[in-house]
Amino acid sequence: GIQVEQSPPDLILQEGANSTLRCNFSDSVNNLQWFHQNPWGQLINLFYIPSGTKQNGRLSATTVATERYSLLYISSSQTTDSGVYFCAVGDNYGQNFVFGPGTRLSVLP
Amino acid sequence: KAGVTQTPRYLIKTRGQQVTLSCSPISGHRSVSWYQQTPGQGLQFLFEYFSETQRNKGNFPGRFSGRQFSNSRSEMNVSTLELGDSALYLCASRPGTGGNEQFFGPGTRLTVL
Numbered sequence: 095g096i097q098v099e100q101s102p103p104d105l106i107l108q109e110g111a112n113s114t115l116r117c118n119f120s121d122s123v124n125n126l127q128w129f130h131q132n133p134w135g136q137l138i139n140l141f142y143i144p145s146g147t148k149q150n151g152r153l154s155a156t157t158v159a160t161e162r163y164s165l166l167y168i169s170s171s172q173t174t175d176s177g178v179y180f181c182a183v184g185d186n187y188g189q190n191f192v193f194g195p196g197t198r199l200s201v202l203p
Numbered sequence: 204k205a206g207v208t209q210t211p212r213y214l215i216k217t218r219g220q221q222v223t224l225s226c227s228p229i230s231g232h233r234s235v236s237w238y239q240q241t242p243g244q245g246l247q248f249l250f251e252y253f254s255e256t257q258r259n260k261g262n263f264p265g266r267f268s269g270r271q272f273s274n275s276r277s278e279m280n281v282s283t284l285e286l287g288d289s290a291l292y293l294c295a296s297r298p299g300t301g302g303n304e305q306f307f308g309p310g311t312r313l314t315v316l
Contacts, residue, residue: 190261191236
């Protein structure tokens with residue numbers, strides 16, 4: 095099955111700093127999503143981005159499907175950005191959804 | 204549109220018991236998937252139901268089962284609970300056809316004593 099890696103595993107930033115989170119996957123995908131998990135466990139949808147580039151406020155994401163990676167950019171980070179960020183991909187049958195191990199982000203005031 | 208809802212939110216059981224978790228998808232969504240999240244194994248896919256049929260299954264023992272009703276609501280059952288079944292169980296819904304984006308519920312936190 096598809097393997098998903100995320101880097102870095104942990105990231106500590108000062109408020110106001112920018113960051114880039116990376117997701118590598120081992121096979122072709124037709125679905126790629128970025129999530130932020132809040133302290134209560136809820137997975138918040140950030141981007142649905144199987145290819146291309148999208149932006150939403152201070153967040154943006156790029157997926158290069160041919161090279162099997164996706165990047166999540168967080169600019170001007172805030173303490174409320176803290177939490178775990180997951181990348182998840184769906185195979186070309188659109189049925190199985192595999193999560194990466196996550197990046198734990200801590201933004202310090 | 205209301206989001207994905209899960210009940211109960213918290214549950215405490217003892218080893219050997221069984222448990223049933225419920226998930227109501229977003230209105231119009233016909234696919235419901237279940238995931239288990241533990242500190243050691245991360246987020247793992249359990250199974251997906253579409254139009255009352257199990258469409259895909261992850262690598263979990265037969266103690267884990269599910270079903271989907273005609274209104275797309277889904278239940279997940281775990282029999283003969285083990286300590287290792289303590290986890291956050293997340294349910295996700297998506298349209299099932301013509302749309303792959305998944306939306307997650309708040310989860311059910313199961314503790315097995």
